[in-house]
Amino acid sequence: MKKVQTFSFPMASHSFLSATLRLCDPPFIHLSSRPLLSFHLQTPKSLPRIHTGSSSSLDLLIAFSSGEIRGSESSLLSSIMNDSEKLAAFGGCFGDSIGRNDTQLNSYTEGTSQQRISIKNSVGENLVGILHEAGSDDLVILCHGFRSSKESKTIVNLAKALLEERFSVFCFDFAGNGESEGLFQYGNYRREVEDLRAVILYFQTQNRKVCAIAGHSKGGNVVLLYASVYNDIPRVINISGRFNLKRGIEDRLGKDYMRRIKENGFIDVKDKSGAFLYKVTEESLVDRLTTDMLTACHSIDQKCKVLTVHGSDDDIVPSEDAYEFANHIVTHKLHIIEGADHEYMTHQDQLAKLVPDFVKSDLKEDDSA
Template structure:
């Protein structure tokens, strides 16, 4: 059984069974009831930090005390000399902050494709790896801002393009969830070969799914951050491909997704579509080690991936925190600072 943490006053907090959440909904959207919360890693409970009026009818005897937990810091005390192994340093960039430098690095994945990324080098032993979302790149606003914030905290960061995206080699694919998780594994293995410890992996949107899939398969990263990931991978498919998309793709072998002006944005093959539809996040999340700390951050006004999907992750991942940012959209356009603050707190 899981519980919701309710702030009763300044000195006490209590837990409410998740079984009661459905009775709170009364057909309304969940985000109208829950403002800003996270999960206790040891119990998968919601920590709600704002007042919720609709809970006033519940009796105190339904509530239980909750304990606080501590999260381990990323180790930033050690300084190392980077030695390039199994990859190529392309160019150095001027320092963005005192004691840091940026370097473009190429890493080959298991298919021989070159993955291009940018290392924000602070000299820390630990490194955080950032993963972009669907039809995006390492240069997305959210990924760049997070990298800069972590760099300022003295934590080395690597942001890269998955195969078929940005500067990396390969062809763009609609699905590729598990193949991108394998791309991430190639990156982590590269840094492991350079005596670096990947203390956290973070993914935005589709990248959120990728880091969770990675954690379910490889079990070698202690902190995983899912930002706006999709729990139901079939969600959003009809909106992009139109009604009857399964029949169309079986008849023609592909569907071209076009812009409003008729320009072909990308092609969805039957294979890539089925890869997406057959990616089961529920089953994958059940395979994540209980010692792996997972944070899900989601915007209450996300119109691309509904906030209810974030709640589903909270139900199945054993060691999980959940934080909903009130008013934030899928890209956290007006909430970058709040997103950064939440991520830094989790990693530090």
């Protein structure tokens, strides 16, 4: 019989959150069909009073998971959470047991297996990933977003959906993220492209066929940039990537970021409580500002098939960026998920259907050609 435990957590003045956790196995679960967490939420009447200190990740995870917070309230919480809190709340807890146990990697889809793999990038850093084997020669590589990891909710759900369609999947952490070696950098787009290159070359030496690469958020930019440089992947899926990389910087660094970084050579980014999160160097900022997605789109070979998926209610990267990709990539499909935010919090099922369907349909077209 499943064990059930109930906990109470303080959220704000005179308000407590109680949670019932059902302890179940396997660790990777498609949330729409088998929820890992079920909660009863008691929130203060005024959302801005929600505590955002050290326990905010758990508070917000429970609030979102319960379905109590939607729409404009969801946007408010998204704006007050820092990126590491979003990772912890929206993805980190769902996959922590995977990749940290070298002797027992439990399969979360029947008939599949998992293997922990470490791949050296071009500068000798170890990139840590999990290979999910479905018994297929076709391999899909998934790339996480900014300050995220292979264990994010979006990556986990996509991996599960692809495995159910009998595609093998490799999820890994870029250098400086998750379990991989290296120092985190703010921009680093070109370096992450080379990380992906190292991963693809590894599997090519293993006689594996990489049939598609997919990335969420910043990972979407990375897979498109990869395709603009290396013409060896037939299908690319860009999920909520940003077309105009000059936008969105003020949201993280403040309006006077250029002056401060010129004066000091760096900017320390902190969370709402003032705790240090990461350092932005002038070099890493310039890397982002000089990464040209327009030129990259025009450089993608027309034989490469690209799918862009974006949420209509994305408050991190506006959906208009998705239309820019559609306008400038030759062989391109665009799908806007109505009502979806940047994390696809209540639209994971739709996202998890679109990606395998795109890969499958293209494979069928290839077979009939």
